[in-house]
Structures are given as structure tokens and as C-alpha cells.
Amino acid sequence: MPTVLRSGPYRVFFYSDEGYEPPHVHVVRDDRIAKFWLDPVKLARRGGFPFRDLARIRRLVVEHREELLESWYEWFGA
Secondary structure, three states: OOEEEEEOOEEEEOOOOOOOOOOEEEEEEOOEEEEEEEOOEEEEEOOOOOHHHHHHHHHHHHHOHHHHHHHHHHHHOO
16 A cells, blocks of 8 residues: 555555556545545545545645656556
């Protein structure tokens, strides 16, 4: 589970065995975990986060989208 970004209470990562899916990241805080597609940025799974937190997380993912995609392709070799 490579961590590709930490911001405040959020840890952004992907599972190392999910290269068969389109680029995406998981964002965890406490016992909640959301999933966001990266191209385009879109919520895939809410994971128990309140909507106000999801808006904050989406902004974070959008802001760092390029580096997240770069990490994805570097890890999965695409």
C-alpha cells in the first residue's frame, strides 16, 4: 500500500495489486476510506465520509492530481 500523499488528517494511497483498474487513489482518515478515480477526478466510493469531508478531499485530489497520476504510472509501469 504505497502512501503517495499525506495532508492534514488524510493519507492518500493505492493498493499495489489494483493496477488492473483505471488510475485511482484511496483516502483514509480514522476508520473511513474513500476511493477517487483520477482521470477524470470522480468519487468512486464514499467510504463513510460526511459530504463536507468529501468536498475537501476532492479538492485535495484535484490539486495533486498530476503527481498522483505520476505515482500511479510509476508504480504500475504504464
